[in-house]
Amino acid sequence: MSSLQLKRSLDVQIDEQVEFDSLLQNKQLLSGLKKAGYERPSPIQLKAIPLGRLGMDLIAQAKSGTGKTVVFGVITLESINIKLKSPQAIIVAPTREIAVQIRDVIRNLGQDMTGLGCEAFIGGLSVSSDYQHLIGCQVIVGTPGRLMALLDDNKIDTSHIKLVVLDEADKLMSDTFEPQINYIFQRLKKIFHQSITFSATFTDDLLLSLQKFLKSPQIIRLTDGLPTLNEVQQYYVLMEPSCDKLIMYKTKFEAVEKLLSKIPFYQCMVFVNSLPRSIELSNWLNDMGWKSGHINSNLTQDKRLLVMENMRDFKIRILVCSDLIARGIDIDRVNLVINLDIPWEVETYLHRVGRTGRYGTSGIAINLIGPDDQAFLNTLIEQGINIQPLPDKVSYNQYVKELTENEQASLNKLQSDIIKTKPIVIKNKRAKKEYVPRTYKRLSTKPAQLQQPQPTQPTKPIIQTTHFIPPDLFF
Numbered sequence: 458m459s460s461l462q463l464k465r466s467l468d469v470q471i472d473e474q475v476e477f478d479s480l481l482q483n484k485q486l487l488s489g490l491k492k493a494g495y496e497r498p499s500p501i502q503l504k505a506i507p508l509g510r511l512g513m514d515l516i517a518q519a520k521s522g523t524g525k526t527v528v529f530g531v532i533t534l535e536s537i538n539i540k541l542k543s544p545q546a547i548i549v550a551p552t553r554e555i556a557v558q559i560r561d562v563i564r565n566l567g568q569d570m571t572g573l574g575c576e577a578f579i580g581g582l583s584v585s586s587d588y589q590h591l592i593g594c595q596v597i598v599g600t601p602g603r604l605m606a607l608l609d610d611n612k613i614d615t616s617h618i619k620l621v622v623l624d625e626a627d628k629l630m631s632d633t634f635e636p637q638i639n640y641i642f643q644r645l646k647k648i649f650h651q652s653i654t655f656s657a658t659f660t661d662d663l664l665l666s667l668q669k670f671l672k673s674p675q676i677i678r679l680t681d682g683l684p685t686l687n688e689v690q691q692y693y694v695l696m697e698p699s700c701d702k703l704i705m706y707k708t709k710f711e712a713v714e715k716l717l718s719k720i721p722f723y724q725c726m727v728f729v730n731s732l733p734r735s736i737e738l739s740n741w742l743n744d745m746g747w748k749s750g751h752i753n754s755n756l757t758q759d760k761r762l763l764v765m766e767n768m769r770d771f772k773i774r775i776l777v778c779s780d781l782i783a784r785g786i787d788i789d790r791v792n793l794v795i796n797l798d799i800p801w802e803v804e805t806y807l808h809r810v811g812r813t814g815r816y817g818t819s820g821i822a823i824n825l826i827g828p829d830d831q832a833f834l835n836t837l838i839e840q841g842i843n844i845q846p847l848p849d850k851v852s853y854n855q856y857v858k859e860l861t862e863n864e865q866a867s868l869n870k871l872q873s874d875i876i877k878t879k880p881i882v883i884k885n886k887r888a889k890k891e892y893v894p895r896t897y898k899r900l901s902t903k904p905a906q907l908q909q910p911q912p913t914q915p916t917k918p919i920i921q922t923t924h925f926i927p928p929d930l931f932f
Contacts, residue, residue, distance in 0.1 A: 480506050485569040486534050490527075493565050499524040502531075504677050510535055514674040515653045516626075516667060520811070523679075525655045526787070529622045530563045532653065533596055536620050539572050542593040544613055546620040549641065551628040553579040553600055553758060554765055554786060559624065560598045578603045581758025588612060601629065601637035608644045619650050623670075625784055626654040630666050642670050657811070658804060689814035692847040693824040693834060709797050709825050710738060716823055717747060717775070720851055722793035723860065723868060724768065727777045728809050730798035738797070739777040746875035749775040771867035784808045789858055794822040799830040803840060806833075819853040 476497050477490050490496075498506065501519035509515055509532035519525055529548065537545040548563075550556040560577040567573040576590040578599035587603070591612060597604070607613050621642070623629050629638055652671050656663070659678065667674075694712060699705045713727060729735045732753050739751035750764040750773045767773045769788055776791075780800065794813045800806050813820025824844070826834050837844055860868065 475503060481510075481531065481535065483535060483570075485571075486531065486566065488569040489566045490531070492568060495524075495527060499527075500679055501525055501677070502528050504679070506531055508675050508677070509651075509653060512651050514651060514671040515677065516659065516664065516671065516674045517653070517655050517677045518657065518659045519655075519677075519679040520657055526559060526562050526624070527566070529624070529653055529655060530559070530566050533563065533620060533622065534567050534570065534573075536651070537595050539570055539595070541617060542572075542574065542595065543617045544591070544594055544597050544615070545617050546596045546622070547604065547613075547618060547641070547645075548596065548598045548622040548624060549601060549604060549629060549638065550598065550624045551600070551634060552781065552784065553577075553581060554752075554761065554781070555624065555784065556598050556600050557762065557765070558787060563596055563598070578607060579758065581761075601634045601641065605637045605640050608641060615645055615648055618645060618648055621645065621650055621652050621670075623652075623654040623667075626656040626667065627658055627660070627663055628656075628784065630663055635666070638670075657808070688818065689810055689820045689822055690851075690853075691810060691822045691824075691842065691844040692851070693826045693844055694847050696825055696827045698828050705827050706734065709827070710741065712825050713738065713795055713797060714742070714745065714747075716795060717742075720793060720821060720823075721853075722821075723774075723790040723858070723864075724771070724788065725775045725793040725795060726791055726809075726812050727775060727795045727797055728800070729777060729779060730800070732779070734797070735777045735779060739775075742775055742777070747775050748773045748871050748874060749777060751777040752781065753779045754781055771864055771871075774868075774871045780805055780809070786812060788812075789818065790860070790864065792818065792820045792853065792858065794820070796822070796824040799824060799826070799833045803836065803842075806837065818858045821851060821853065823847060 477495060478487055480498065480503075481487055481490075500523070501517060502524050505515060505517045505528045509528065517525065517528065533546045533548065548556075548559055550559055556577045556579050560575055563575045564573070567575070573596075574594040575596040575598065576594045578587050578590070578597060580600060580603050584606070587607060591597075591607075597613065599607075604613075608615070623638070628634065652674075654667055654671070654674075664676075694716070696705065696708050696712065699708065717725065727738065729738065732755055735751040735753050739749045742749040750767055752761050752764045756764070764773075764776070765786075768776050771790065791813050794810055796806070796809060800809060810822040813822060824830070824834070834844070
């Protein structure tokens with residue numbers, strides 16, 4: 458997070474005149490918070506940190522992007538004895554990328570705590586390196602499978618564990634992970650420890666399932682309805698109807714490029730439901746000068762981490778991804794999200810959209826709606842989500858992140874690479890020969906007239922097919 462001061466939205470504003478130095482006594486931790494850009498707590502931080510510091514078990518619910526990681530990061534760093542070189546806290550995350558991000562946040566907050574050891578233990582990387590990282594490690598962050606394996610092999614010394622954190626608890630208590638979570642807590646049952654759970658959404662069933670891990674927990678709930686961020690403007694664009702999936706795919710590619718050209722942004726995440734789509738879209742955007750990367754479950758873990766590092770370091774501007782990183786990923790320069798494919802669940806949609814508008818900043822989310830997506834769009838509207846047709850002119854609200862000099866220089870360089878025309882050579886697999894279609898010219902940035910969605914028949918399309926033909930795709 459940037460240390461530049463800027464206005465924040467109501468999602469992270471508090472009425473009380475309180476700063477972190479009135480909540481904490483650890484001077485090294487306060488110094489780390491300030492260097493990371495945190496001076497005043499958000500609502501969830503103000504309510505949860507004092508209770509967590511008292512050693513109470515917590516169930517905390519707040520919107521994505523409002524500072525939950527800082528809450529359990531601060532509680533963790535306040536709880537450990539820096540002189541004791543043994544594991545004292547375990548933080549469990551549902552994905553490898555979230556686990557690495559949590560590790561980095563805790564290291565950043567504790568940057569002035571000399572001797573702090575915090576490591577991430579995730580699948581896809583060498584187990585032998587984990588054994589080395591456990592030496593002197595006080596804060597363990599990991600995914601359920603790898604933590605379960607290390608505990609099963611008796612590689613983790615649990616005798617000094619005093620805190621267990623479940624991040625994205627709704628996901629961790631799903632059928633996929635619950636057996637592993639049960640095992641982790643079973644191994645810790647003889648040790649008195651504090652348990653804290655965090656999520657953007659909590660159902661009654663989830664609360665009931667968590668009771669077996671917690672002792673008289675304090676429940677903090679900051680939202681009653683759907684956890685949407687105030688400063689994320691949500692729009693949709695209607696696609697030209699087509700019964701051919703390949704044609705629809707091509708049309709959506711063109712729509713993405715048009716939106717990138719029309720809407721000013723720092724960094725963008727494009728969500729897709731198909732592995733081949735993520736690869737082809739990223740390759741094509743790179744050909745057009747939009748520095749892009751893609752991430753999906755088929756990449757090796759080293760490559761996934763490298764792509765995320767490039768995104769965080771502003772070496773790429775667009776990340777094409779699956780729902781693998783729809784949750785929890787926090788890159789504060791991401792102020793545009795595009796759903797090329799619509800997700801299957803409203804909850805997943807909210808997590809995707811929550812990748813922008815982080816910590817009270819302004820963001821824009823745009824959904825490309827084909828004929829098959831109309832029902833889901835109607836569901837979003839029926840559930841009270843404010844999603845409108847994309848207007849002629851789009852601008853961010855007042856809470857725009859200010860770039861540092863280095864960030865602005867990176868943005869200028871990335872923008873200079875964009876090209877306006879490029880002949881594309883495509884291999885036609887059916888014809889078994891190569892041909893060059895007409896030079897693809899960037900779509901006009903003249904705003905298109907959009908129409909309201911209809912429950913049955915799609916309205917008149919607003920994006921027309923151009924001569925560009927992306928590479929063939931196996932569906």
